[in-house]
Amino acid sequence: MYSEKVMDHFSNPRNVGEIENASGVGEVGNAKCGDIMKIYLDIENDIIKDVKFKTFGCGAAIATSSMATEMIKGKSISEALEITNKAVVEALDGLPPAKIHCSVLAEEAVKAAILDYYTQNGIEAPELSGCNGCCSGCDCHHE
C-alpha cells in the first residue's frame, strides 16, 4: 500500500523532536480528524537552520512530516514557502489517494510555523492559504 520511501520515513523519521525557544511553531489538524502535525523552526538570517516535528497520525502523516522537514531544512523562507504538498508526495514516490490530505497537512504545518515566525517578529506576512489540514468539510482543492 505504501511506497518503500514512505515506509522508510515512517520507520526512521527524520527530525523528530522539539526546538526550545523556536523562531516559529506551527500546529495544524486536530485530534478528532486523527492527525495533528506540529513543526518547530529555528530561523537565522532568513534561513531555516533547523527544523523538528511532532506528529499524531497515521503512517503517511508521520512520513510526510519527516519528508517535509527534510525538504525545508537549510532553505530560505521563501524557498520553504514554495514547497507544495504535491512536491512532498512526489518525493515520497507517491501516496495512496486517501492519504493525500496528510501531505496537505505537512505543507500547512510549514506555512503555519513560518507565519508564527512572522508574527513573533512583527513582519508583515504574505498571503498564505487558510487550510488547517482537516479534510472533513474542507473545500480547498488540493491535488
Add this chain to the structure above:
Amino acid sequence: MSEKIYVDNAATTRLKPEVLEAMMPYLTEEYGNPSSIYSLSNKPKIAIENARSQVAKAIGADEKEVVFVSCATEADNWAVKGIAHAYKNKGNHIISTKIEHHAILHTLQSLEKEGFEVTYLDVDENGLVSVEDFKNAITDNTILATVIFVNNEIGTIQPIKEIGEIAKEKGIIFHTDSVQAIGHTPVDVKEMNIDMLSISAHKFYGPKGVGAMYVRKGIRIFPYMDGGAQENRKRAGTENVAGIVGLGKAIEMATENLDETMTKLSKLRDKLIERVLNEIPHVRLNGDREKRVCHNANFSFRFIEGEALLLSLDLKGILASSGSACTSGSLDPSHVLLAIGLPHEIAHGSLRVSFGDFNKEEDVDYIVENLKEIVARLRAMSPLYEAYERNGK
C-alpha cells in the same frame, strides 16, 4: 522474524488442513452439478446434505432450516430485507443496535429509504444492549429485531437469549448476526429463541465465499435472487459444493472442540489483557471484561493513532487490526467505538487483537514486548503526548 504472528482471526482465519482435505474431492474429480440427475452428481448432492446436517447439529436446528449462501453479508441482507418485505403488511418498524456490522447497518439504512422505521438501540460503555431498552422500543408496528450476537470489534456478547425470549412473546421475528459467535461461544437457536441467524465459514477455519442462514420453520421469506430451484427454491444459483463441504466440516470441528477452544483462547486473551493494562500506561480495554468472546481483546492507546500502530506491528511480523479512521476508509473512527462513548482521538488509537487456534502463549509475550516499544516510540513523536506531559493532564 520469518514467521508471522497472525492475530486478526476476527477478520478471517486460516483454513484447517482437515477442512481442505474434505473439500478437495469437490474441487477435482467430483465436479458434477448437484442439480443434474446422472451418477456424477450423486456425491456432490449427498455432500451438500451432509454439510447441512453438520450445520444444523452445530446450532441446534433442523436440517430443513439451513440454507447455504455466499457469505454472511448475503445472509444479513437477505434476512433483514427479506423479512421486512414479507411482513410489511404487519408493520414497518425494526429494532437493532448502534454496534451492528455494516452488513446490517447499511441494509437497515437502505430499508429506511424505502419507508421502514428503525430504532438503533444504544449500548453502555462496555457495548452491552439493555434488555429493558429493547422491551421499551417495541411498538405495535415492530416486525423484526436484529442484534449482533458477538460484536466483531470489541467482542461483547449480547444477552441474546433474553432478547429472543421477549421477541418471541411479542411475536417479533428475531435475527442475529452470529458470525463472531460460532466456534467461540455456545449457540443454540432453539434454547436462545433465535428465529434467523447468519453464519460465515471463514471465521472458524473454513473457506471464504460461503456462509449459511438459519431460518426457523414457519417463517416466510422471499428469495433474494431469482433463478433456479436450488436450496429448496429459497436460494438460486449453482451451489458452491466444495465451499459448502468446507463449511460443514469446519463448523463440525469448531463446535465439537468448543470447550477446548474457549479455554485455550481465553487464556491467551486474559494474559494479553492483563499484561497490556499493567505494563503500558494510558491504555483502556474496550468491551466488557466478563461478557466477552474468548478470542478478542481491544485496546485504546492514548496519544497515538491506530494505523501507525498497525504498520509498526506489521514490521515486527504481528498482524492485527484497528478501528481508526485511517483503516476504515473514512474520516471517522469506528461507529462501535463511538457508540461506547469514546472520544474521537481515543477511538483513533484502537487496536484489536483476535486470537485463533494457531496462536501460542509465546505469541502474547512477543506482542506485549513489541507493543511496549512501539507505543513508547509513537508517543515520543506525538504532540498530544507532549501537551499531556507539559500540562500534567
